[in-house]
Amino acid sequence: MESIKLFRNYLNKFTDLTEDEFDQNLLSSCKVRRFAKKEHLIKAGEVENHFNFIIKGLIRKYYKKNSHEINTQISMEGHLILSQESFHSRQPSEYFVEAIEPSTVVSITHDDLERIYTSSHRMEHLARILITYAMVIKDNWQMQLVKMTPRERFLNFVTRNPELMQRVPQKFLASYLNIKPETFSRFKHLLRGHTKKIS
Numbered sequence: 776m777e778s779i780k781l782f783r784n785y786l787n788k789f790t791d792l793t794e795d796e797f798d799q800n801l802l803s804s805c806k807v808r809r810f811a812k813k814e815h816l817i818k819a820g821e822v823e824n825h826f827n828f829i830i831k832g833l834i835r836k837y838y839k840k841n842s843h844e845i846n847t848q849i850s851m852e853g854h855l856i857l858s859q860e861s862f863h864s865r866q867p868s869e870y871f872v873e874a875i876e877p878s879t880v881v882s883i884t885h886d887d888l889e890r891i892y893t894s895s896h897r898m899e900h901l902a903r904i905l906i907t908y909a910m911v912i913k914d915n916w917q918m919q920l921v922k923m924t925p926r927e928r929f930l931n932f933v934t935r936n937p938e939l940m941q942r943v944p945q946k947f948l949a950s951y952l953n954i955k956p957e958t959f960s961r962f963k964h965l966l967r968g969h970t971k972k973i974s
Contacts (some may be wrong), residue, residue: 823861832878
């Protein structure tokens with residue numbers, strides 16, 4: 776139940792959801808799923824059927840381009856992850872979603888979520904807020920990729936996500952930041968001086 780409580784606390788960031796409302800509308804649809812390191816939550820070609828909130832662990836979303844894996848999302852505890860396009864369109868996913876570490880998620884299926892939407896205006900409103908929030912984050916990140924230099928992206932990411940620098944393999948971070956691996960390695964020498972400057 777601790778996993779479910781964490782998910783409820785997350786939803787309360789967006790709306791004042793009482794425990795009774797959560798229990799009546801959401802509890803029966805929440806399923807705790809566990810994945811081993813390198814296990815896929817979904818593979819390209821499958822239809823995404825789960826809306827996932829990360830309770831424990833680290834998960835990435837990526838697609839394959841020739842022999843390369845291009846990471847588009849790396850998320851840890853307290854964040855949502857899924858193949859959004861596939862989930863909403865009901866078309867096969869172009870993305871893989873894979874656990875970087877052993878991970879635990881709370882998941883709600885597409886059918887259950889549709890039922891929740893129709894159960895009350897409050898639930899429909901909450902769903903709209905969550906979808907909008909995810910879209911804004913995605914748009915902000917795409918804007919950073921366009922407007923920031925590789926160095927700026929690197930420093931911005933490091934200052935905002937120091938823990939991920941320790942937990943995520945360097946090749947995944949380089950891909951996510953759209954920085955060549957050798958350039959990423961050169962940027963790492965900036966960390967010590969930059970950390971001193973901001974402290």
